[in-house]
Amino acid sequence: MSRILKKPEVLAPAGNLEKLKIAIRYGADAVYIGGQAFGLRSRAGNFSFEEMKLGIAFAHDHNAKVYVAANMVAHAGDTEGAGEFFRTLRDIGIDAVIVSDPALISICFQDAPGLPVHLSTQASATNYKTLEFWKKQGLERVVLAREVSMQEIQEIGEKTDVEMEAFIHGAMCISYSGRCTLSNHMANRDANRGGCAQSCRWKYDLFEIDNGISKNLVDEDEEPFSMSAVDLSMIKYIPDMVNAGVDSLKIEGRMKSIHYVSTVASVYRRAVDAYCEDPENYVFDPAWEDELWKVAQRELSTGFFYKEPTEDEQLFGKTRKIPQYAFAAQVLEYDEETKIATLQQRNNFGVGEEIEFYGPGDTGFKQVVEVLWNEDGVEIDRAPNAMMTIKMPVDKPVKPFYFMRKKK
Template sequence: MVELLAPAGDFESLKAAILNGADAVYIGGKEFSARQYAGNFDREEIIESVRFCHAYGTKVYVTLNTLLKNNEIERALEYAAFLYQNGVDALIIQDIGLLKLLRENIKHFEIHASTQMTVHNLEGVNFLYSQGIKRVVLARELSLNEIEYICKNTEAEIETFIHGALCISFSGQCLFSSIIGGRSGNRGRCAQPCRMQYSLDDGYKKYILSPKDLWTLEHIEKLIRAGVKSLKIEGRMKRPEYVATVVRAYRRAIDGILTQEDKEDAIKIFNRGGFTTAYLFDENGPKMMSYENPKNWGVLLGKVIEKKGKFVQIKLEDELNLGDGLEIFGKGIGVPVNTIYDKDGREIQKAKKGDIVKIYFENAKVGDILYKTQDAELIKRARESFEGKETKKVPLIGRFNATKDGMELEVIGPKRIKISLDGVEIAKTKPTTKERIIEALSKTKDTPFFFKNIEVELEDNLMIPISKLNEIRRRAIEKLLDELQEKREDIKVNINFEKREKVKEPKIIVKTGRIDIAKEALKNGADMVFFGGDRLRINEGDIVDLLEYKDKVYPHFPEIIIEEFDYYKERAIKLKDLGFTKALCGNIGFYNTLLNLGYDVYLDKGFNILNSFCPDTFENEGVYLSQELNLLELKDLISKTNKDTIVFVYGRTRMMVSRHCPIGSEKGYSKLNCPKVCEDKIHYLKDRMGEKFLIATDLYCRSHIFNSKITIMLEHIKDLVSLNSSFWVMEFLDEDAKFSGEVVKAYKDALTRGHKGDFSLSNEAKKILEENKNKITKGHFYRGIL
């Protein structure tokens, strides 16, 4: 049986989801949620939500899907224990350190891997399943065939998104908001820079990174046949009317009764110029994007054909009702419709398509295109579905028995419970009737229940106060809710940090995909080179050409590995046979492959190592620490792990990686017909501040967007030395090979002297700083993230 999983940003949205047919809801607490700007639920509201949902047989999943710092990890674990104890059905997580602690402390809690874990291949799914993850939320970038292949070859449950906003980057691998504004998407605070305007290579400004919302209403049966267990609607930031409308449409699609009206309602409630099936059916070119407007378009209402004073005339392309909201397309200027006049000047309540009407819209002018961004009738219907008199309630059977010794109420519903109470009296005048008892017990009011039938057995001549009948009803429903909540045993969590010893002088690591840079780096003092990574079109050479350096040069396997998995596996086998013994790995699925081949594996930054428990989750030789940590946080993490640690000291931070190519798409091509317009060179996006973010494409038509600034830490060697890390890493992209060698030499010299207490800069270091003074950043070293 497939599950329809709905979002809930607050309790009203939760009710909207359940009463319109959701099988499960996912909610965020006010602690550690990846939607920190949603309403979210405090602890008491979470308990109330579990009780309400379980009354309807609906499951509750709580998102704890942010990366965690050392000073948060114990509180997060205690919070997870609270959720488990109070009946939450599953926990959705991102942090791999938290995964380790959950398995050690709350062994029976069902764990789901968030899409923030960037899992996109079968091997990644199966590895997480082996680590105790029951369900994996796949990356949104997969095709239907790729999803089906995973479903058919794993015991893990698979969850996929079916509707709502798309991230243009692989989730969990985006630092755009973090780097430019300090608001980390990995911490639930994304500022959505992808919804801003950019120009490509100084071209016209567009919303180049803004995709339409995902839509699969006509394809639900295909996803079910593929083996997907849970169909997930995105939208914890959306209003309850949106949740009600979209959940209803997908419930009807799953049940095989979807109508044209359902589809139209889903369009009207929110769209960005239509919808897209995105990667499910290879629609990842311009058809996927909303270049003209990144916000809700609504539906076309018509063009302003005349203006008199503050009023405009429109020939309607859609019906118009009082209370609708209108907006001038692309300008963000809107008005509510408070009055409508027909062509004869009569005030009317509504108008139909084809009518000419006059409305108040002071800021509109002749020729403006108006869209209806809020449909008052739709909003009204949506609200009635979860707060009207006819909302769905759970039927109960009641059996009431009263004697002079007391009364008992048995309730038969999702569970069976009994409540006894005294307070029965001998009637002095008028005995209590069966009808009066049924009337009192039936007043379930705001509870999720109603009595379908109440059987009453009553001795003669008894008087039962109404207050006692109300009390037994309240206690019965409260006990039923308690039973349905399914509270579990108390959990006491326990964590212990390691203590790190002083390391020797850190070693220099270089990451590159170019032979010329690798050789220059080795010549100038690099201790290790990890070669390869993403197969960028600008890269040159093969690691096999560096075989003579195999005691210092090792392969690097990237964060995203989809259709090329077999290629990389064969490559890893060949390189192991040639004598390469170590590897840097960014992909959770490929990690296990390398381990099984006998490599000493270093974890790359794709693993998002933000706390001291992450390094111990997997077997590894060392871990690349997150670039989102500041100096004090790095020092704290390093001091509490015995694993080798790698710290970023030079290079352009990759802001995002996408299966969508903005270069080809902006020129009208999709992946299926693009003549490789990227031309093996660096392109760039320019923002409103004039900053240029470099774009490099790879052989699989994925795009990699890099920071406009270069992180250079030569002035801060003293702070770097104080970290006590095992390695310093430098990443080179499009630099000149000679310059790359000079950078390595400058860092090597500064490191050697700094380790002896001399923090002065060499002339070479001063020259590098001077030549790059207008494009240097310190990244998060001194500011960090929220």
Template sequence: MIRKGDISVKKPEIVAPAGDFEKLRTAIEFGADAVYAGGEGFNLRMGASNLTLQEIGEAADWVHQRGRKIYIALNIFARNYHISGIRSYLKRLAAIPVDAVIISDPGVFLTMREIAPHVPIHLSTQANTTNAQSVEFWRRQGVKRVVLARELTLGEIREITDRSQIETEVFVHGAMCMSYSGRCLLSGFMANRHANLGDCSHSCRWHYVLKEEKRPLESYPIVEDESGTFILSSKDLCTIQYIPELFHAGVTAWKIEGRMKSPYYVAAVTRVYREALDRYCADPHTYVCDQRWLSELEKVSHREYGVGFFFGNQGYQSQTTHPGDRYLKEYDYLGTIQNVLPDDMAEVVVKNRISSNTPIEIMGRRLSEDFTQVLLDIRNEYHESIEVAQAGQKVLIKMSRPVEKYFMLRKCG
């Protein structure tokens, strides 16, 4: 809690993505206060692994044992034929002690209130809540938290939170959508994959050219400069440089996008925002943005970074200038330490090819735990020395410094 004049501002909750159980564990281990995950259906990330009802139960127990929270996304815009399935699903979900269900559709909301009135409801960003009156409307319906539309400025967010009597949440990092908080028909039109039912094909990221009606075999790239222009492909959101401004916006929770990203992405991004927020709350008067945080966020796969709408409509500056759907990727994720063994040996689950005599970086839960070393001793499950380990293998690697379970290996790409 930090006092701002006569007002106390509570430390916001960091909510990280959990596309599957591995990412859920990773998010918690690397500093998330809460995770959000999708069940097997009815959420807007059908491409993610998602969790079965049994896994949601196990995840809820695991998270609660560590004093953290779990929210389940049920945020599709449902058609009539979905409702019976949703009713059946909610009857089973209601028996699991999740901390909230994230909903965008009023019909799903009513079904939830009927079947599981004891489960708190968070209103999804897909509901496009852009003003305090809308927040008040949803409060009166029984919503506990509103995830505000991503098109709001920080000034608007501050005004809404000051006037609201329920919790609010905003996205602070991750992919942005060229449509209004994800309400897009382009994917359904181009690929028959419907964004509002969780199956977006990201058609906005595709390459597009101009063709003249009478010259169908001739195509012309739509360019603005040497790199071209891609007016449908938004930059990724990154707000690490604006921690004080975000804090004093007064929202309850900061959300990181990325249920379809890798465990490495979840770990790297979560720990940076965890460290930045903790440092600011510890001493706001001496706080400065650590340049290492920016460097760390460059080490995960991402599009060009921008500030979204927090400082107003950025126009051309909100769109990527890199050709097509290319991600910027400085580092490769090599694997995660599963167990720590005697004699400084670590059991590693390999995610990408690892070669001996290669300089790598070990990534801890905190930036201060990171170190580099050359891989001089890699062994297979039979303790035989090997030169190369492939994705999917479990190997033993000699560590030059103490490590812990869940630490990760990476190398500059």
């Protein structure tokens, strides 16, 4: 089946209501959240139904959508209450639910007809016949397995009209499609039911036993062994994703900060818009990748899209690149006459430091902090207290929900 080139959705994570609003303000067409049951992020700031209602209202007012991840692998007894859960999601206006377990999918169709279902990446959809199978079951979108190559995506796009969603940025699980039991054995926490302890990212010594003698293969001056994968980033390859027919470009990170969510959503928004508005004259802007490095937690790669990952895509040995910025403050108000901004502190910073402001659709600017006042108008050298209100003069106009970061 041939596909018409269309602008894909930028889909951002939202671990709580604040992150939902920030993601949408910074360019996301849709967000995915977790409820208080049936998801894989039990430690995220998961939404109550009342919070979902607030999030849906905000999203729909801004022409954005909200999806709920209910992608756990259900064991005996885990499906209890699922029908009521899905019905409530439908009735409060959730745009779709993301599910991997066939039992939960069946319950959703039976008890909440009319609620669109998307297949989670946990289900490992890797070929077009799989997408056609799920289409016959009533699903309208499939989140592709992270192990799918770009060539396979192109083939899938040519042979089916099922909507395709693919991860383009964020953490990568070291196991196949996230199906891992390492956390179960190491910490008695089930990764497939929302309790992953990320045991793969722990630091380990590596031993060899020879003739009954145990020898540590990790030298004292080397980093301990880790099974951790580097992060995914497809910012350089947005044209390939669009041309392959991917309908939704998914950013990982419901546990990440608003600094991360705002930056990554904004960067991919700019790249997608630039390509789709003028494909023939599109030029990748290196500043986009530089921007992503300001919030990156690990090194970046293209995952499985163009080759089988090697040891170079694994975090082992000395770090090859380290992010240089930390989230410092959020703009609350700005006085155009005095050119003074009121900020809410999010990280310690002080006079003499170089900082950077950025906002929705604004690439930002840098300046040096010259003077600070606390909420009582007293001049201070530093803003050391979390969430404290401060004022400072800024070189250019800023707006509420602009963010400030500083070099580490």
